[in-house]
Amino acid sequence: MKKQAWRVLFFATPVHRDQGAHMARIRLAGGIALLAVTASACGLGNDDRPSGAGDGGGHLVYAEHLPPVAAWALESNDAFTLTRAGCLEPLVQSELDGSLSEKLATSWEQVEPTAWEFQLREDVQFQDGTPMDADAVVGALTHVLEAKTPARSFNAEVISGVEAVDESTIRIETKQPDVLLAYRMASPNTGILAPKAYEGEQIDIEGTCTGPFEVVEENSQQSLTLERNETYWGGTPALATAEIRFIVDGEVRATQLQAGEVDIAPYLPVAHLTQLEGNDDLAVTTTExxxxxxxxxxxxxxxxxxxxxxxxxxxxxxxxxxxxxxxxxxxxxxxxxxxxxxxxxxxxxxxxxxxxxxxxxxxxxxxxxxxxxxxxxxxxxxxxxxxxxxxxxxxxxxxxxxxxxxxxxxxxxxxxxxxxxxxxxxxxxxxxxxxxxxxxxxxxxxxxxxxxxxxxxxxxxxxxxxxxxxxxxxxxxxxxxxxxxxxxxxxxxxxxxxxxxxxGVVGATTSVENFEQHPLNFYVFTKDLDVS
Known part of the structure; x- marks a missing residue:
C-alpha cells in the first residue's frame, strides 16, 4: 500500500512522532498550516454507503463534534457547524495563513472611520433559486444583529446598522472606528442565508444556503444529509453526496474512524494516537x-x-x-x-x-x-x-x-x-x-x-x-x-x-482527497473535497 502523502505550506514545520509514519505535528509560527491529503493506492471502503450520482461523484461521512443546540440560529455556534457542512458562506473567507480573501464579497473598504462598504459577488443564487443581492444580505446580517443572544463577533455593541447602497453594495456602520471589521465578516456568525430562512419560528437551512453543498434532510441531533449544489457559483463540487453525523463522544469518533464508518473525524482523544497511527488506512495529524x-x-x-x-x-x-x-x-x-x-x-x-x-x-x-x-x-x-x-x-x-x-x-x-x-x-x-x-x-x-x-x-x-x-x-x-x-x-x-x-488531532481515511484542516476548523466540505 502506498503511504499517505502530506504537503505542508506557508509557515508550517513538520515534526514527526516516532510511533507512526502517518502522523505529522505542525507548529504554527505566527501563521497557519495547510494540510492537503493526496489519494493513496488503497483505503477503507463501505459498500453499504451510497456511491454518489451517476457521474461518478463520491460519498463522504464526517463526524461532527458539535451538534446543533440553537435551532441553527446563526448568532450561535450552530453557524460554525453549518459552515463546515459547506452550506453557509460569509462575505469574507479566512485563509489558512490568517489572511482574508473574497467569498460572497469581492472587495471591501473602510470608507469612513465608522463605515465600511462591501461589494457583493454578482450572479450568486441561494439554493432555492432566489438572488443573493444587497437586500438579502442586509436582511441576513440585521437578523443576527437583532438576536437576543448576540454573536461574539457581530453584535449591537459594535455595529450600528447595515444598509444597502445599491443592488450589489452594502454599508456597515460601526459605533466606533473598527479596523478589524473585515475579519468580523469572515466569522461563520455572519454567514448569509436566503430570506426564506427567516420566515418561520426557527431558521430553515434546507435550500437557503449559497455553498457547494445543500442540506436535504436533517435527522434531529443525529445527522445531516448533503447533496452537491449543481449550480454553485464556485464550480461543480467533486462529491455528489455526504453525511454529517453528530458524535459528541471523542471515543466514539475514534472508534468509528477506525472501523471505516466515517471518513474524517476531528478532535480525537490523544490516548488513541498510537493505535490510530498504526493503522495504514488512516492519516492522523496533530496541528497546533x-x-x-x-x-x-x-x-x-x-x-x-x-x-x-x-x-x-x-x-x-x-x-x-x-x-x-x-x-x-x-x-x-x-x-x-x-x-x-x-x-x-x-x-x-x-x-x-x-x-x-x-x-x-x-x-x-x-x-x-x-x-x-x-x-x-x-x-x-x-x-x-x-x-x-x-x-x-x-x-x-x-x-x-x-x-x-x-x-x-x-x-x-x-x-x-x-x-x-x-x-x-x-x-x-x-x-x-x-x-x-x-x-x-x-x-x-x-x-x-x-x-x-x-x-x-x-x-x-x-x-x-x-x-x-x-x-x-x-x-x-x-x-x-x-x-x-x-x-x-x-x-x-x-x-x-x-x-x-x-x-487539534484529526484523522481521515486515506481515500480522502483534498481535505484541508483549517486551524480554526471553519471549513470541511469544500468544493474540492473528494474520496477515491
Missing part, C-alpha cells in the same frame, strides 16, 4: 491551533473575586503534569492566553511553576483556610480529556485541603450558567482567533466589562480602555504590544488558570 484550554474562574463572586485566592489556585496546579499525563505531550503547558510562538505573545515567559508553599502563603494572606474552601468545577464531555483534567486538578488542589466537586455534562447545558455568572469554575477550550482573526476580538468578547463572552465576569476599566484603543489602531505592531501587555496582566492576576495551548 490558536486555542487555549483554561480553568475559568468566576471573578464576580467568592472565592474567586479575591485575586489572592485565584493566584493561590494557579500556584497549586501543575500544568506541565497535565500536559504530560493527560495530553501525552501533544499539548504544551500554557504561559497565558496566547501560545508563545504567536507574534503578540509575551516573550521569554515560562508557565507558572507549581509551589504549594506559596499557594498556602497566598491563602493565608487572603485570610482563607484552605480546608474550608470548596467549589464546583464543570467539565464538558465533548472534549474527551476534560473529565481527566478535572480529576487531576481535584487531586492537586486536594493536596492543599481544597475540595473540588466535579460536574460533567454538555457544553450547551453549561454555557447559559457561565454567561449568567451562576457557576464557580469551568474547563473551557477557547480559540483566540475564532470570532475575529485578531486577538482584539477575543479580548473584547472575553475580558471587557460588557464583553459578549465574558465567562470570567472580569471587569477592569484600564483593560477596557486598552482593548478599545487596539480596535481603533491601524498600527499592527502597536496592537500586538497591547495584546502582549494584556496577556501578562491576565496571567499575573490569575484571572483564569490557563492550562495548555492546544493541538
Amino acid at each position: 491551533q490558536p486555542r487555549t484550554t483554561a480553568m475559568m474562574l468566576n471573578n464576580s463572586r467568592p472565592p474567586f473575586d479575591d485575586p489572592l485566592v485565584r493566584q493561590a489556585i494557579q500556584r497549586a496546579i501543575d500544568t506541565q503534569a497535565i500536559a504530560d499525563s493527560i495530553y501525552e505531550g501533544v499539548m504544551s503547558p500554557a504561559i497565558g492566553p496566547f501560545a508563545p510562538d504567536q507574534p503578540w505573545a509575551p516573550q521569554d515567559v515560562s508557565p507558572v511553576s507549581p509551589d504549594l508553599d506559596e499557594a498556602r502563603r497566598l491563602l493565608d494572606e487572603a485570610g482563607v483556610d484552605p480546608s474550608a474552601l470548596s467549589f464546583q468545577l464543570m467539565a464538558y464531555v465533548s472534549r474527551p480529556e476534560f473529565p481527566d483534567v478535572a480529576a487531576v486538578i481535584q487531586d492537586q488542589l486536594g493536596q492543599l485541603g481544597i475540595e473540588v466537586k466535579i460536574r460533567s455534562g454538555d457544553a450547551a447545558t453549561f454555557e447559559p450558567e457561565w454567561l449568567a455568572g451562576d457557576y464557580d469554575a469551568a474547563l473551557l477550550s477557547r480559540g483566540y482567533l475564532l470570532d475575529v482573526g485578531d486577538p482584539a476580538g477575543y479580548l473584547a468578547a472575553d475580558y471587557t466589562c460588557a464583553g459578549s463572552y465574558n465567562v470570567a465576569h472580569y471587569c477592569d476599566e484600564e483593560t477596557d480602555t486598552q482593548v478599545n484603543q487596539a480596535l481603533q489602531n491601524e498600527n499592527q505592531g502597536a496592537r500586538y504590544e497591547t495584546y502582549r501587555s494584556l496577556a501578562q496582566k491576565l496571567q499575573s492576576e490569575a484571572v483564569n488558570v490557563f492550562l495548555v495551548h492546544e493541538s
Whole structure:
C-alpha cells in the first residue's frame, strides 16, 4: 500500500512522532498550516454507503463534534457547524495563513472611520433559486444583529446598522472606528442565508444556503444529509453526496474512524494516537491551533473575586503534569492566553511553576483556610480529556485541603450558567482567533466589562480602555504590544488558570482527497473535497 502523502505550506514545520509514519505535528509560527491529503493506492471502503450520482461523484461521512443546540440560529455556534457542512458562506473567507480573501464579497473598504462598504459577488443564487443581492444580505446580517443572544463577533455593541447602497453594495456602520471589521465578516456568525430562512419560528437551512453543498434532510441531533449544489457559483463540487453525523463522544469518533464508518473525524482523544497511527488506512495529524484550554474562574463572586485566592489556585496546579499525563505531550503547558510562538505573545515567559508553599502563603494572606474552601468545577464531555483534567486538578488542589466537586455534562447545558455568572469554575477550550482573526476580538468578547463572552465576569476599566484603543489602531505592531501587555496582566492576576495551548488531532481515511484542516476548523466540505 502506498503511504499517505502530506504537503505542508506557508509557515508550517513538520515534526514527526516516532510511533507512526502517518502522523505529522505542525507548529504554527505566527501563521497557519495547510494540510492537503493526496489519494493513496488503497483505503477503507463501505459498500453499504451510497456511491454518489451517476457521474461518478463520491460519498463522504464526517463526524461532527458539535451538534446543533440553537435551532441553527446563526448568532450561535450552530453557524460554525453549518459552515463546515459547506452550506453557509460569509462575505469574507479566512485563509489558512490568517489572511482574508473574497467569498460572497469581492472587495471591501473602510470608507469612513465608522463605515465600511462591501461589494457583493454578482450572479450568486441561494439554493432555492432566489438572488443573493444587497437586500438579502442586509436582511441576513440585521437578523443576527437583532438576536437576543448576540454573536461574539457581530453584535449591537459594535455595529450600528447595515444598509444597502445599491443592488450589489452594502454599508456597515460601526459605533466606533473598527479596523478589524473585515475579519468580523469572515466569522461563520455572519454567514448569509436566503430570506426564506427567516420566515418561520426557527431558521430553515434546507435550500437557503449559497455553498457547494445543500442540506436535504436533517435527522434531529443525529445527522445531516448533503447533496452537491449543481449550480454553485464556485464550480461543480467533486462529491455528489455526504453525511454529517453528530458524535459528541471523542471515543466514539475514534472508534468509528477506525472501523471505516466515517471518513474524517476531528478532535480525537490523544490516548488513541498510537493505535490510530498504526493503522495504514488512516492519516492522523496533530496541528497546533490558536486555542487555549483554561480553568475559568468566576471573578464576580467568592472565592474567586479575591485575586489572592485565584493566584493561590494557579500556584497549586501543575500544568506541565497535565500536559504530560493527560495530553501525552501533544499539548504544551500554557504561559497565558496566547501560545508563545504567536507574534503578540509575551516573550521569554515560562508557565507558572507549581509551589504549594506559596499557594498556602497566598491563602493565608487572603485570610482563607484552605480546608474550608470548596467549589464546583464543570467539565464538558465533548472534549474527551476534560473529565481527566478535572480529576487531576481535584487531586492537586486536594493536596492543599481544597475540595473540588466535579460536574460533567454538555457544553450547551453549561454555557447559559457561565454567561449568567451562576457557576464557580469551568474547563473551557477557547480559540483566540475564532470570532475575529485578531486577538482584539477575543479580548473584547472575553475580558471587557460588557464583553459578549465574558465567562470570567472580569471587569477592569484600564483593560477596557486598552482593548478599545487596539480596535481603533491601524498600527499592527502597536496592537500586538497591547495584546502582549494584556496577556501578562491576565496571567499575573490569575484571572483564569490557563492550562495548555492546544493541538487539534484529526484523522481521515486515506481515500480522502483534498481535505484541508483549517486551524480554526471553519471549513470541511469544500468544493474540492473528494474520496477515491
